Amino acid sequence: MTLTLTPGKQLGFRRMSDEAGRFKMTAVDQRPPIKNPIAAAHGGEAPWDKVAEVKTALMEALQPSSTAMLLDPHYAIPHGWRAFDARKGLIVTLEDSLFRETGQGRYSAEIDDWSVGKIKRMGGDAVKVLAWYRPDISDEVRIAQEDFVKRTGEACAALDIPFLFELLVHPVDSDAEQTSEYTEMATKHSDHVLKSVEHFAGADYGVDVFKLESPVPGKGIEGGDAAVQALFDEMGALAARPWVMLSAGAGKDDFKTVLEYAYAAGASGYLAGRAIWLDAFNAWPDMDAMRAGLTRDSVPYMDSLNALTDARATPWHQHQVYGGDGLAFVDASAGFRHGYGDMR
Template identity: 40%
Template sequence: MTELSSGKLRGLKKLADKSGRFKMLAIDQRAPMARALDTILAPRKASYDDVAPIKSLLAETLAPESSAVLVDPDFGLTPCEPFITRDNGLLITLETPQFEETKGGRKSAPLKDLDVAKIKRLGADGVKLMLWYRADADNDVRAHQQSFARQVGEECRRHDIPFLLELLVYPFLGEANHSTDYKEDERKRPELVLEGLRHFADPEEFGVDIHKVESPVAAKDLPDPDGSEAIDSQSWFDKVSTIIDRPWVLLSAGADMAQFERILTYAYRAGANGYLAGRAIWWPAFQALPDLARMKAILVTDALEYQNRINCLTDKEARSWTSAGCFHNGLSLSHGGEHFPSAYGSNLGA
């Protein structure tokens, strides 16, 4: 039987719905949102006052249908907080959108003046870390990214809060498809996605509680999941649960609505426990800016309809997070029982 500390157990329950499925809304996007707004507002650059009302509107409209909401602490937390209710879990992004780009790969960093302890104190139910990661990056780049994740995992264990790790494959500097945008690398190889997961699969070393996984196959290349050509694509998704034995969810990485729904179908058949997505849900409405009223109208119709559709798919096809491989023999509270007050903390590095 697998034991979970009290904080991690309560956090995982809070992030999921009552049936244990994750229907998590991402509003933590900063760079993609700012770049799009810069184009709209040119020649001036987007400011906090431009971004905050948009994030507020996204939370107000879409949080009620979400099991949890992911926000960034700088541009997102304050405007979104009034709309993240007791029925929503709260995830906070730790990393800064800026990164060090080298010929051998990208190095990530935490947001200035932010750490796991502060995220825990502000009342979050989980910590999210996105890492640019390629298994074929230079040794020093991989070591840096692994060290960063290892440190966050240790801090999450110490402060007893769930750790959600997201890996994203990217094009190297100088490649024809190079881009700094937070989006899917359409030329990625499935092996890179799976090998990256393998590098962070050890729960003792990295302490990951939820893996946020990108589609191993480029969204544009995925055939109909019910068609005769789906077997090869499905096999790549099926490998995920053989590499990691912890709960996992899907990210959209800029996929459109139809593409993401297709990705989810493959993932749920492979054992995924839900999604953590943003732009697949609300990006079409974002195109109405700077007209906030028009954006809200599209959110209330198209975005909510789509969110409800993928929620129904999640209810039907996804598995509860308690069905993850590590919990096959059951789940219990670590150090539970009469002596819990004195025993609690002995497994947290406290």
């Protein structure tokens, strides 16, 4: 399969990546990992201004080292808009952080009164969706999750904006490990990750970039393991388009090792949050100490990730799905305007 990116999607890719075509993207769209500690300190309810203040501080400190920022419409965008560097790519979250747990799967949905159209209209360069999924969930939940992803892909295609899709496996009732947090399962099965990637790589879903978790637990991961590398290689082959790694709350050293495996398998960069800024955030509510930690620890860590990315990541436009030339224009002729889709 060989694809040519439409103009809007290609421009989104170019704005999200560096000049060489590598993604160095920072996520500050997380809601529970930031809201929960703040809520605990305020009697169970997180004040909007406290959460928004943290997110803006993360933006200010980390965007100079980033090619793009992933922001949410609840806090980061309205509070941090003035601080956002318009020279960076803007990725905007579509999914609600709240999900309905059934014990046999999790239902995802859009944030209320939010849409792909609104993200496009406000100038977003890409739409990000996280969907909880694994192939052994109940048929009812599986179909609902697939429909959610499919309608997002269709809306992104209609409005010519990249669809960045994040997959996370999760526990069901039969698992010994139970967690509702946005954290990696220590007991996850590689097959659950790989089969989920394979499924959503189908053309019906319209995914442009995958944001993927490690196919093996990242905590304590060691480098140089041929069997682990084979799993990353399989994941990259199944994705069959540009893909980046998420950190899933991994520690700094572990996430760097995960990236080494991913880059050897053809990943084009990272889109990470907590591995970069969580240690500094732990200084909250001392905002001065948090900002100092971001400068002292998070920024140098990002510099090390960026150096690794420069050295080993595959530029997105060199991916085989584009025949090695993702920068080709869809119709480089005087007749371009006639064939370009109506975006009404």
